[in-house]
Amino acid sequence: MGSVSKIATVSDKEIELKNCVVCGFIHDTQDHLSHVYAPGNTTRFLINKFKLWKCTNCLTVHSLNQVDFADIYQDYPVNSYQTLDFFATFRFSNLLKRLQKAGLKQNHRILDMGCGNGIFVSYLKKKGYTSVTGYDPYVKKFSKLIFNEKFDCIIANDVIEHVENPRKFMSDCANLLLQNGILYFGTADSSDIEFNEIAKYSMKLHQPFHRILMTPTSLEKLGRELISFTLIKSFKRSYMDTLIPFVNYRFLDEFNKSLGYEIDLAFKPESKKKILLSPRLIFFAFFGFFFPCAYEPAIILRKGL
Structure with a gap:
């Protein structure tokens, strides 16, 4: 892995976007109200600005700067520091319950x-x-996949917003699924993002990594486009939202806000002390579930009508 202190290399060249990738609405490059520059929220990209366009028809947010994916992910802090700790276990328990209710079995190929x-x-x-x-x-350890293999369940959680073409990504996943298998897609919600208050959405926008952010309606629309797939369940709230103290999205957002939305710092032990010194963070650690600040839509699809 590279060092997080490596100087960022961001292209000033924009993607030649003519239409919204979700609904096809014409991209009006002269509509300045639908464009904004947003900062990165990792140490490496904190001083950079990334141009965004929000489709006025379906509210999809597009990141317009061209990026080298291998470059930006070489020192991605979430991959570098995230561990299967006490809190991650509770978050994943919520996600697993969703999959089990949809029919996931222990003998399934996942x-x-x-x-x-x-x-x-x-x-x-x-x-x-x-x-x-x-x-x-x-990620070197997981960089190989035999694409003629088939699976009973494919989980793509917080992934579809990282690709340039979500429709193709969904189709690629669908092609790897066995008949009667289930697909899970979860993502961030672009519905409430206001360009005149861009700083408060830094965690959700997560530049330059999030390329396309959709609404729940758009996510379902793309899911329904998959031939011979049935939508069996949709969710509004994040699987990270639980009643367990410290395991809710509002707390995570408030914690990152207190760190200037520099998410590398959230993984450092010394930053945890900040929580104990902040009545506001302690409050949301225990009661943030009841004060949601963002939603993360998800859908479960089954292959077979």
């Missing part, structure tokens, strides 16, 4: 698409799911 450093893969194996594969092209 693919965690875009698995990062593989902590959800590790969690599933600890829970008795023995046939679990992780794939992430930017």
